[in-house]
Amino acid sequence: MPTTTTPAGGIPRIAASRIDVVGESWILRVPRFGDEGAHFHTYGLLTPYFQGLREGRLRATCCLNPGCPVSHGAGELWLPPRADCPDCHQPMSWKEIEDPRGYVYTYTYVERGGTGLELPCPYYQIDVKIEGVCTIVKSYLSGPGPVRIGDKVKACFRTGKDATHTCLDLFWVKDSGGA
């Protein structure tokens, strides 16, 4: 018979880990840490971008370094922005895009998302091309479909108390034209 030895004063109380049994194997359940497991992620030099969204402004960056082999001092806008130019490595400058409009370069209709998805499914995820911006920005459409490549869209923002302080603060609606 196996014997156990209990030290004087007993053993500390530790909650039993839950196990599942599959065939001959034990599978241990390992819960995560709730709020204690939170990550603390900085937006660093891109903080002005997210601050801008909260205020209903779309800010991009561009390279104004005359010595840059690509921008020659008059670079196109980057959206998402980046603080430093990948072509000359010098700091980029912020520029607000007034009344941002663009068109749907491509899209998908997301029927289901992974754990933690904040957006209610289904929804249109859209990639938006904007005049003067060298990149194509991924975002989402608010409002009903259907959507087609080429559809015009204009930017909207989750501002003030509706802001999430994430990329979700920028979204788009169909643009029926006009200013």
Next chain:
Amino acid sequence: MIEFGPANLRVPRWTRPVYMVAAGTTDFRKRYPERKLEELCMMAFRMLLEENDLKLDPLEVKGHINFAVYGEFADHFQDQLLCEAKVHDYLGLDPLPNVGVKTGGATGGSAMLVGANTIASGYSDCTLVLGWERMDEVKTWTGNYYIATAACKDFETRLARNYASYYAPMARRFQEMYGVDERLRAEIAVKNRGYACCSPFAQQPGRHTIEEVLQGEIVSDPLRFLECCAMSVGSSAALLCSEELAFRLSDKPARLFIAGGSHTLRTGDRRPMRIPLLPHETEEGYRWLYQEMRKQDGRWPGFESFGASRFAAYMVYRMADIQVPIEALDLVETHDAFTISDLQTYGDVGLALYGQEQEYVRSGDCYLKNPHTGAPGRCPANLSGGLLGTMHAVGATGIFQCGEVLWQLQGKYDTFHGDPESWRRYGKTKPVDWESLQVKNPRRGLAVSHAGVGSHVTCAILEKA
């Protein structure tokens, strides 16, 4: 516009040739509670040492290993940092040196690249390359979120938390730019899952129909469930050697060439550039494509193609002295994590010109037996069953692909896939309609290992020595 400096396009020059002599693998399952991770790695290692007709005893072969390269995609799936140390110890390889390699879905291919460099440089005469993934410790949709952290966490992850939704916009754009029939993508799923029916290693073999694929539930429009690979658990291994050792160990070694490329994490950040031309392509040949792109506000590589794949192919064809890929290659393993990525890749690696990927699949040349003519396809794709049908235990995938190509070159498809015992050991029965997918006398094969939405890609050529 990205412009290369002339030195950026220098073709890699190894100081000595690199050979692959053996491969090993587990089978692949969505859940594999019967084995711990390191136990799965041992299964692949044992097969590599014991079942490849090596001319020395398994432990003598092991006595030649100088270095190990390990591929693992995601620490958060394994929930174990320094898995490499645990596996290395478990395989009994301490205190030899090892490194871990991590480049998303291309981890296996990158591990092969790093392993090849240890041989080519003379650091090692015999290098073990082994990869794994254990994606069954979390629920499927949490796993999908984990994978979606391979999209940009600041600007993309929250927009789906499901990786298919980063491929779907590429499928949509490709479809509209080139007028692709959805049935063609479905055909790719049917083909690769069908080939998986002949593999004892396969996780989701199936004899499906195009209608069944198209009627399936949508994950992210336009991609259906059967167009997407699944969470996978398993391990694969390869043994790389110097020339002298390769012929001491094997009567059928294969010469290995491998090169890599990379391109932005976010697809939309890919600024337009000129297409780097493969040896058989000309600027003139793409004049129509540039004109077409102007009409549709298109750009290369845009959402339609993978600059990283093209860069890797550009380099590896020059390393291996390949002029016309469709003539030089006898089979290919593409990274068909989604049907669309299989289709996109044919242009990137030059089996078809860009813009003619659809016609290439339609030609039937990507089949073992051309369904239209009954003749052998010119360059069958994913006879292993690919990622759609057989496996995507991510860190193992690029290594598994090279193993399947090696066995094809060695004429051993039937040995590893057709022996009833190979099925029994995984608790399966060899299907009565099993058929050999051995390519007749292949000389060269290509394996494409691919990460993210094309952030890292390696192209490996294996050539019969």
